[in-house]
Amino acid sequence: MSCASSPLSEMGRPAPEELWGEHEEPTDAPKPVLPSIKFVKQKPLADQELYRGRILEGTGRHWIVEPEENPEELLECTVAGTVVSEEPDSSHVVAVGDLVSFVRTKERAPSGYPQGVIVQILRRHTKLTRYRRGEGKEQVLVSNADQLVILQAAAEPRYDRFLIDRYLIAAELGGLQALICLNKIDLGCPQQIREELRVYTDVLHVPLLLCSALTGEGIDSLRAVLQGKISILSGPSGVGKSTLANLLLGRELQRVGPISPKLRQGRHVTTMARMFRLPEGGYIVDTPGIRELFFWNITRDELEDFFPDFQPWAKECLYQPCSHIHEPGCAVRSAVEQGNIDSLRYDHYCRLWQSLPKYRYQWKHRR
Ligand SMILES: Nc1nc2c(ncn2[C@@H]2O[C@H](COP(=O)(O)OP(=O)(O)OP(=O)(O)O)[C@@H](O)[C@H]2O)c(=O)[nH]1
Ligand SMILES: [Zn+2]
Known part of the structure; x- marks a missing residue:
């Protein structure tokens, strides 16, 4: 196969033989290498053309890949026995949102899609993770998204500020922009809600969007912030996630994907995220089953x-470092008493502090 015939070369990317070092280079020519590859066990499927794509959904073993060169043609892929990964510590080798290199195979999958084999996972720019208790490893739920839309409702169910605070931490940990979207505004009073959530907009500078999937209010603004971005929609059951997603996609969101039920094995299938392309550009990621809980690999000291x-008050605490829980002369607690720090935020800090281990190694033994 010549370089000229390779779709990857045409797109300015290294041809497969360059990736795997297949052909002999003149000794004075610089060796083409991919940046920061952590481990390569052997050269898999060395003489086949490599394509790039994005993982839209999966079962843990089978993955739907959207090829970069033709996003309309989806493939069902498995993962090669030996895969080049830039994320070797992650407990899931592949995650929804991953950018991958794959080779095509001849057969068609039972789903009717063409088939392929994933051979490389590119570095993840962002990740929404959950900590897997007892294993000492993170589980990547969604990678390479731009923003986390914390979806809540004005009522039925009323927004949960503890959940908002935990999602904000998850976003910060994963390098994601956070955005609070409050649906069902037809059931609440916008002024009152804006007032109650003022700490997020005015102090933490998190954008707040009020909308109603029922009346259409605020939907254009929501479309505008999602356009061209990869946005994870996350929120508790009943806030209107599916209704909003249907509205944004202009079609019914299918909660069950195309991969045959027989292949849907493993304990994480029910919590698998799925990614959908928006008509106006960008993607939304549906995250069923991961609405409530996040465990993460942080310690008590890191929580603040x-x-x-x-921060402005923590510097003034008598003891440094200060947990802001029990030390005398704590400026953070004084600021809470004087109304300078939102008291509910402080309550949530205390609840989280209690639940976190003191030392990182203790995470491994938590159940
Ligand atoms: N009043 C009002 N009801 C809404 C709105 N959006 C959705 N609903 C209703 O809220 C209920 C829950 O909506 P869903 O879209 O199923 O909520 P969900 O978050 O996907 O819930 P799960 O499927 O359990 O995750 C449905 O009865 C919707 O019709 C809204 O903006 N206003
Ligand atoms: Zn303190």
């Missing part, structure tokens, strides 16, 4: 880093 609203 996720509460930037405490």
Whole structure:
């Protein structure tokens, strides 16, 4: 196969033989290498053309890949026995949102899609993760998204500020922009809600969007912030996630994907995220089953880093470092008493602090 015939070369990317070092280079020519590859066990499928694509959904073993060169043609892929990964510590080798290199195979999958084999996972720019208790490893739920849309409702169910605070931490940990979207505004009073959520907009500078999937209010603004971005929609059951997604996609969102039920094995299938292309550009990621809980690999000492609203006062605490829980002369607690720090945020800090281990190694033994 010549370089000229390779679709990857045409797109300015290394041809497969360059990736795997297949052909002999003149000794004075610089060796083409991919940046920061952590481990390569052997050369898999060395003489086949490599394509790039994005993982839209999967079962843990089978993955739907949207090829870069033709997003309309989806493939069902498995993962090669030996895969080049830039994320070797992650407990899931492949995650929804991953950018991958794959080779095509001749057969068609039972789903009717063409088939392929994933041979490389590119570095993840962002990740929404959950900590897997007892294993000491993170589980990547969605990678390479731009923003986390914290979906809540004005009522039925009324927004949950503890959940908002935990999602904000998850976003910060994963390098994602956070955005609070409050649906069902037809059931609430916008002024009152804006007032109650003022700490997020005015102190933490998190955008707040009020909308109603029922009346259409605020939907254009929501479309505008999603356009061209990869946005994870996350929120508790009943806030209107599916209704909003249907509205944004202009079609019924199918909660069950195309991969045959027989292949849907493994304990994480029910929590698998799915990614959908928006008509106006960008993607939304549906995250069923991961609405409530996040466990993450942080310790008590690190928690205050996720509460930037405490920072101006934390410097003034008598003891340094200060947990802001029990030490005398704590300026953070004084600021809460004087109304300078939102008291509910402080309550949530205390609840989280209690639930976190003191030392990182203790995460491994938590159940
Ligand atoms: N009043 C009002 N009701 C809404 C709105 N959006 C959705 N609903 C209703 O809220 C209920 C829950 O909506 P869903 O879209 O199923 O919510 P969900 O978040 O996907 O819930 P799960 O499927 O359990 O995850 C449905 O009865 C919707 O019709 C809204 O903007 N206003
Ligand atoms: Zn303190």
